[in-house]
Amino acid sequence: MAESPDRGARRLPGGKPKYSVFSLMRNARRYHQDWQQAWRSPEPKKSYDAIIIGGGGHGLATAYYLAAVHRITNIAVIEKGWLGGGNTGRNTTIIRSNYMWDESAAIYDHALKLWEGLTQDLNFNLMFSQRGVLTIAHSWHELREMSRRVHAIRLNGIDSDILTPDQIKKLVPIINIDQSIRYPVMGGFLQRRGGTARHDAVAWGYARAADDLGVDIIQNCEVTGLRRKGNRIEGVETTKGFIKSPKVGCVVAGHCSVLGDMADIRLPIASRPLQALVSEPIKPELDTVIMSNAVHMYISQSDKGEMVLGAGVDKYNSYAQRGSFPVPEHMIAAAVELFPILSRLRMLRHWGGIVDTCPDASPILSKTDVKGLYFNCGWGTGGFKATPGSGHVFADLIANDRPNSIAAPYALDRFQTGLLIDEHGAAGVAH
Amino acid sequence: MLLIDCPHCGARDETEFACGGEAHIARPLAENTISDAEFAEYLFWRDNPKGVFLERWCHTAGCRRWFNAARDTVTHEFIEIYAMGSLPKSKAAKDAYASAWRRQTASEKAAKPAQKTSGKGAKS
Numbered sequence: 001m002a003e004s005p006d007r008g009a010r011r012l013p014g015g016k017p018k019y020s021v022f023s024l025m026r027n028a029r030r031y032h033q034d035w036q037q038a039w040r041s042p043e044p045k046k047s048y049d050a051i052i053i054g055g056g057g058h059g060l061a062t063a064y065y066l067a068a069v070h071r072i073t074n075i076a077v078i079e080k081g082w083l084g085g086g087n088t089g090r091n092t093t094i095i096r097s098n099y100m101w102d103e104s105a106a107i108y109d110h111a112l113k114l115w116e117g118l119t120q121d122l123n124f125n126l127m128f129s130q131r132g133v134l135t136i137a138h139s140w141h142e143l144r145e146m147s148r149r150v151h152a153i154r155l156n157g158i159d160s161d162i163l164t165p166d167q168i169k170k171l172v173p174i175i176n177i178d179q180s181i182r183y184p185v186m187g188g189f190l191q192r193r194g195g196t197a198r199h200d201a202v203a204w205g206y207a208r209a210a211d212d213l214g215v216d217i218i219q220n221c222e223v224t225g226l227r228r229k230g231n232r233i234e235g236v237e238t239t240k241g242f243i244k245s246p247k248v249g250c251v252v253a254g255h256c257s258v259l260g261d262m263a264d265i266r267l268p269i270a271s272r273p274l275q276a277l278v279s280e281p282i283k284p285e286l287d288t289v290i291m292s293n294a295v296h297m298y299i300s301q302s303d304k305g306e307m308v309l310g311a312g313v314d315k316y317n318s319y320a321q322r323g324s325f326p327v328p329e330h331m332i333a334a335a336v337e338l339f340p341i342l343s344r345l346r347m348l349r350h351w352g353g354i355v356d357t358c359p360d361a362s363p364i365l366s367k368t369d370v371k372g373l374y375f376n377c378g379w380g381t382g383g384f385k386a387t388p389g390s391g392h393v394f395a396d397l398i399a400n401d402r403p404n405s406i407a408a409p410y411a412l413d414r415f416q417t418g419l420l421i422d423e424h425g426a427a428g429v430a431h
Numbered sequence: 432m433l434l435i436d437c438p439h440c441g442a443r444d445e446t447e448f449a450c451g452g453e454a455h456i457a458r459p460l461a462e463n464t465i466s467d468a469e470f471a472e473y474l475f476w477r478d479n480p481k482g483v484f485l486e487r488w489c490h491t492a493g494c495r496r497w498f499n500a501a502r503d504t505v506t507h508e509f510i511e512i513y514a515m516g517s518l519p520k521s522k523a524a525k526d527a528y529a530s531a532w533r534r535q536t537a538s539e540k541a542a543k544p545a546q547k548t549s550g551k552g553a554k555s
Contacts, residue, residue, distance in 0.1 A: 255481070257477075257478075257479035257480070257481075258480075258481050261480075261532070264532070266472070266476040266532065267476070267479070268475040268476055268477055269477065269479050270452065270477055270479055271479055271504070315445075315448075315449065315450045316433075316450040316486070316502070316507075317479060317486065317504050318504050318505075319481045319504050319505050320504070320505055320506070320507060324432050324433060325432050326432065326445065326446050415471045415474070415476075416467045416468050416470075416471045417467070418467075
């Protein structure tokens with residue numbers, strides 16, 4: 001794998017007071033009345049060197065790395081709603097890099113390396129917890145396919161181990177490994193470096209660190225048009241007026257086709273609802289992330305004690321941020337069979353996000369036919385884990401106007417050349 | 432849960448259906464002469480509108496027949512359900528058909544048969 005990435009860590013050079021246990025104690029003495037503002041809410045300037053559309057994790061990470069690594073600080077992040085209010089606040093926070101193809105291993109492990117230490121880079125507690133991600137096999141065929149995959153993953157230097165049902169039972173005592181159930185646990189594979197992070201904190205940490213470097217974060221500002229002159233981007237029309245910029249990066253997940261249509265850029269994306277839910281909080285009993293491709297379910301326990309469950313996408317295109325009931329019903333049925341202890345738990349919250357699914361289940365990080373217009377989309381159901389890596393390589397793409405070796409395979413032209421990166425299999429459900 | 436009005440069986444639960452994605456994508460007949468970029472329009476580029484979307488559904492757990500539908504992707508409302516091989520009749524769906532960027536693509540133009548055929552394969 002590649003050498004360690006340029007993290008651009010400068011620990012808030014802009015002069016924001018640092019968060020630490022001491023600042024917590026100091027502020028506790030003042031009844032928490034004097035906490036400083038984490039980021040400004042500026043009015044947009046007339047022009048910027050670069051504009052990032054979308055104030056989710058990926059967009060804010062892009063802005064942060066543009067400022068921290070590439071020293072481009074005259075940037076605006078434009079967000080229609082509030083920071084991290086889209087898919088960043090709606091996912092199940094799973095982080096892993098156990099993908100099969102070399103191209104995927106490169107980008108997802110790049111992200112994982114950035115996750116390791118990101119709390120320090122941003123001076124923001126992301127509650128990053130490398131508790132391990134365990135994927136379960138329910139048939140001999142699946143187990144064989146899994147071991148083939150594990151060997152491919154290990155060849156790329158990414159940790160992965162096959163576990164037997166007994167080892168799984170030891171790791172996850174509440175799992176049912178009885179061979180008489182409809183989809184019995186036949187084995188699984190574990191990435192110990194995988195885990196979870198606090199999703200809101202990722203958006204807030206990047207926002208605060210980017211703001212510290214001078215990035216303008218403009219919330220409640222919707223992009224209504226992309227203005228181009230001939231073959232070159234001129235800027236964006238927004239609800240707060242026209243903002244000029246020679247470089248515009250679109251990082252809007254489910255709405256990427258809507259932005260694409262504004263500039264006559266065609267994308268292979270279908271926007272679908274992806275649902276998730278949490279149970280009422282219970283005492284700690286699950287300290288690993290469990291995924292099952294065959295019964296279509298993934299589960300972890302949050303630090304608050306809620307069981308966090310997710311499954312596959314709904315079957316139809318939608319922009320409604322809600323899906324159909326049969327999907328969560330199916331996900332709960334699968335969870336209860338594997339974890340009978342969950343059967344009496346009540347559901348606390350249930351929601352949907354709009355994910356940008358791509359034909360090969362791999363993202364798009366690409367220049368477009370319009371000079372200065374870049375797209376970062378197509379992460380589908382698995383974007384959260386890639387947040388730092390996606391922002392890091394996309395910032396590099398925007399700054400240098402050429403993809404680096406990690407981003408190059410993810411260009412839009414792969415749908416013409418046929419060099420697809422098919423991750424439907426490796427992805428499983430929690431892609 | 433969507434209630435979908437199958438033209439053959441009547442209103443049934445969504446779980447009986449499979450969604451086939453964008454409708455009216457015609458396969459280019461001149462596949463040896465059009466470019467890779469144009470073929471990608473047919474194969475991968477997809478209309479993904481926020482609003483009226485023309486799509487195909489199949490009643491997989493029922494009559495197993497395909498049909499077209501015009502559905503709003505924000506409200507999930509089915510505006511019109513119409514037969515395979517035909518075009519929509521309601522105004523909203525007709526507008527969506529006419530204004531779709533796909534109508535202008537080279538791949539769709541290459542899908543028009545050179546000489547008169549039954550027209551079955553070209554429009555679906």
